[in-house]
Amino acid sequence: xxxxxxxxxxxxxxxxxxxxxxxxxxxxxxxxxxxxxxxxxxxxxxxxxxxxxxxxxxxxxxxxxxxxxxxxxxxxxxxxxxxxxxxxxxxxxxxxxxxxxxxxxxxxxxxxxxxxxxxxxxxxxxxxxxxxxxxxxxxxxxxxxxxxxxxxxxxxxxxxxxxxxxxxxxxxxxxxxxxxxxxxxxxxxxxxxxxxxxxxxxxxxxxxxxxxxxxxxxxxxxxxxxxxxxxxxxxxxxxxxxxxxxxxxxxxxxxxxxxxxxxxxxxxxxxxxxxxxxxxxxxxxxxxxxxxxxxxxxxx
Amino acid sequence: xxxxxxxxxxxxxxxxxxxxxxxxxxxxxxxxxxxxxxxxxxxxxxxxxxxxxxxxxxxxxxxxxxxxxxxxxxxxxxxxxxxxxxxxxxxxxxxxxxxxxxxxxxxxxxxxxxxxxxxxxxxxxxxxxxxxxxxxxxxxxxxxxxxxxxxxxxxxxxxxxxxxxxxxxxxxxxxxxxxxxxxxxxxxxxxxxxxxxxxxxxxxxxxxxxxxxxxxxxxxxxxxxxxxxxxxxxxxxxxxxxxxxxxxxx
Ligand SMILES: Cc1cc2nc3c(=O)[nH]c(=O)nc-3n(C[C@H](O)[C@H](O)[C@H](O)COP(=O)(O)OP(=O)(O)OC[C@H]3O[C@@H](n4cnc5c(N)ncnc54)[C@H](O)[C@@H]3O)c2cc1C
Ligand SMILES: Cc1cc2nc3c(=O)[nH]c(=O)nc-3n(C[C@H](O)[C@H](O)[C@H](O)COP(=O)(O)O)c2cc1C
Ligand code: FES
Numbered sequence: 290x291x292x293x294x295x296x297x298x299x300x301x302x303x304x305x306x307x308x309x310x311x312x313x314x315x316x317x318x319x320x321x322x323x324x325x326x327x328x329x330x331x332x333x334x335x336x337x338x339x340x341x342x343x344x345x346x347x348x349x350x351x352x353x354x355x356x357x358x359x360x361x362x363x364x365x366x367x368x369x370x371x372x373x374x375x376x377x378x379x380x381x382x383x384x385x386x387x388x389x390x391x392x393x394x395x396x397x398x399x400x401x402x403x404x405x406x407x408x409x410x411x412x413x414x415x416x417x418x419x420x421x422x423x424x425x426x427x428x429x430x431x432x433x434x435x436x437x438x439x440x441x442x443x444x445x446x447x448x449x450x451x452x453x454x455x456x457x458x459x460x461x462x463x464x465x466x467x468x469x470x471x472x473x474x475x476x477x478x479x480x481x482x483x484x485x486x487x488x489x490x491x492x493x494x495x496x497x498x499x500x501x502x503x504x505x506x507x508x509x510x511x512x513x514x515x516x517x518x519x520x521x522x523x524x525x526x527x528x529x530x531x532x533x534x535x536x537x538x539x540x541x542x543x544x545x546x547x548x549x550x551x552x553x554x555x556x557x558x559x560x561x562x563x564x565x566x567x568x569x570x571x572x573x574x575x576x577x578x579x580x581x582x583x584x585x586x587x588x589x
Numbered sequence: 590x591x592x593x594x595x596x597x598x599x600x601x602x603x604x605x606x607x608x609x610x611x612x613x614x615x616x617x618x619x620x621x622x623x624x625x626x627x628x629x630x631x632x633x634x635x636x637x638x639x640x641x642x643x644x645x646x647x648x649x650x651x652x653x654x655x656x657x658x659x660x661x662x663x664x665x666x667x668x669x670x671x672x673x674x675x676x677x678x679x680x681x682x683x684x685x686x687x688x689x690x691x692x693x694x695x696x697x698x699x700x701x702x703x704x705x706x707x708x709x710x711x712x713x714x715x716x717x718x719x720x721x722x723x724x725x726x727x728x729x730x731x732x733x734x735x736x737x738x739x740x741x742x743x744x745x746x747x748x749x750x751x752x753x754x755x756x757x758x759x760x761x762x763x764x765x766x767x768x769x770x771x772x773x774x775x776x777x778x779x780x781x782x783x784x785x786x787x788x789x790x791x792x793x794x795x796x797x798x799x800x801x802x803x804x805x806x807x808x809x810x811x812x813x814x815x816x817x818x819x820x821x822x823x824x825x826x827x828x829x830x831x832x833x834x835x836x837x838x839x
Contacts, residue, residue, distance in 0.1 A: 314808040318825075321591045334810075342820050345838065349803045349811030351643045356803055360810045363820055505642060534639070557804040558639060560683070561593045 520546025622655015703775025
């Protein structure tokens with residue numbers, strides 16, 4: 290018998306496949322295509338304390354082997370999530386990660402405090418948002434700033450805390466070490482890469498914000514390298530993501546040291562792609578005579 | 590459960606005007622013919638290996654006996670690939686998606702299309718039992734007008750270069766107060782003008798909007814537009830909106 294079970298931060302996942310924040314909404318639309326109970330877990334759309342309408346102008350732009358996005362964290366706010374989305378998610382029989390973003394430390398703290406008393410399983414702290422007080426530079430760029438935020442959030446947070454790292458960090462390993470020291474129970478990486486596109490006929494950037502987040506298979510080799518380096522440097526569990534399109538990609542991240550993986554942009558390519566990945570992992574384990582993912586985790 | 594991407598096979602894919610093609614798709618699994626209401630669309634992929642990366646949204650232009658018709662204009666790489674597909678080639682598609690048009694409109698209806706915006710309106714015309722006029726604007730060469738003739742009271746054709754019909758834009762011929770309901774699809778500047786004309790005369794107007802899409806099912810929020818009731822997704826709440834609720838940016 291094979292087992293795809295994984296336990297991280299004291300939470301059991303029936304399989305290592307989690308769907309990534311911002312690529313799965315709150316699950317409602319995908320529930321029309323497959324039972325969400327099949328998933329290891331769902332990371333919610335990035336939540337901010339207050340409701341946000343997101344960015345104007347072009348929000349999605351296709352590039353070679355991926356997309357750029359500038360959604361701007363459109364979300365119903367923490368209260369809207371707790372009232373209207375969480376009751377649905379709770380019924381799905383899968384692990385719930387609440388992905389929390391914010392522009393100020395206070396915002397993070399109040400959001401986490403509101404989530405403490407709910408049935409969510411894990412808080413996934415997105416530190417890639419711009420830090421308004423520090424001139425818009427993301428919390429997730431400098432290890433020192435990230436350390437301060439994670440320390441504060443850790444002491445306010447009663448749930449297991451996973452910090453989601455930005456690949457735009459000055460030094461990803463140092464960043465991972467700082468977040469670990471600050472008390473993170475786990476790390477997820479990577480978020481989108483900061484990129485840019487220009488409309489040559491209008492002689493203007495495609496995006497109103499000039500830059501936007503790059504995701505999809507084009508980022509996978511870099512994401513994999515980062516997961517590999519970070520897993521060698523820290524002892525806490527890692528969720529690996531970035532361009533995972535099939536079970537082979539997922540296994541690569543696990544072999545690089547990840548406990549779980551997340552499927553992001555791929556959800557847009559085929560609504561039930563995460564099921565293909567789960568089934569592919571099971572097949573691979575059978576074919577290779579692997580009984581538990583512990584046997585291959587971090588083998589390289 | 591809804592069906593994820595499935596395969597369709599091409600009985601025909603023909604050019605009907607410069608850059609304009611009509612493609613028919615039959616189902617590959619017997620017993621599951623294609624379905625959909627006017628205004629709904631499918632996400633289409635006519636290539637393997639995710640290159641181009643995203644599927645393309647195309648409106649239903651007709652469905653009969655489970656065979657779907659798409660009318661499309663070659664704009665970039667994806668639609669160019671569509672135009673090269675031959676009889677017997679296989680595509681992947683997801684749908685029907687979106688909410689589509691309300692078929693319970695009352696009174697006299699004006700359908701107004703600009704260019705390829707005619708695609709969903711042709712299907713709508715077939716399903717509406719109302720008394721209708723069809724205004725269709727083209728750049729230079731009209732298409733599909735033979736399908737409209739005889740089905741509506743009046744057809745008004747305009748071309749920007751004057752090669753056929755009135756020279757100029759459809760909005761130059763359109764008189765909103767003649768109608769109880771107006772429905773339009775086409776380039777945003779045209780839609781905007783139609784909405785302004787209708788608002789001025791208090792005539793209800795419905796618009797079919799376009800936007801860049803990744804998922805087509807409501808989760809990426811890439812296609813959301815600003816409306817009087819907040820951000821709404823073109824792929825889910827739309828693509829049809831009431832003209833009064835859409836906030837057009839300048
Ligand atoms: C709901 C809906 C229904 C549509 N129905 C039709 C139809 O019936 N017939 C038809 O010819 N066209 C239709 N379109 C427009 C069609 O989707 C685009 O022309 C097409 O996606 C362009 O792809 P491309 O690869 O040729 O162009 P590229 O410019 O190479 O495409 C690059 C990217 O931008 C997107 N994109 C570019 N232009 C548009 C656009 N105008 N709208 C949405 N996405 C765009 C593409 O989907 C792709 O992701 C519809 C669009 C929407 C949103
Ligand atoms: C449209 C879109 C929206 C996203 N929104 C969020 C978000 O709200 N919070 C977050 O932490 N990450 C967000 N992400 C990042 C993804 O969760 C993921 O980290 C990234 O896309 C890399 O993985 P992928 O290549 O598999 O998509 C978003 C990504 C996309 C494409
Ligand atoms: S295309 Fe993804 S939400 Fe509409």
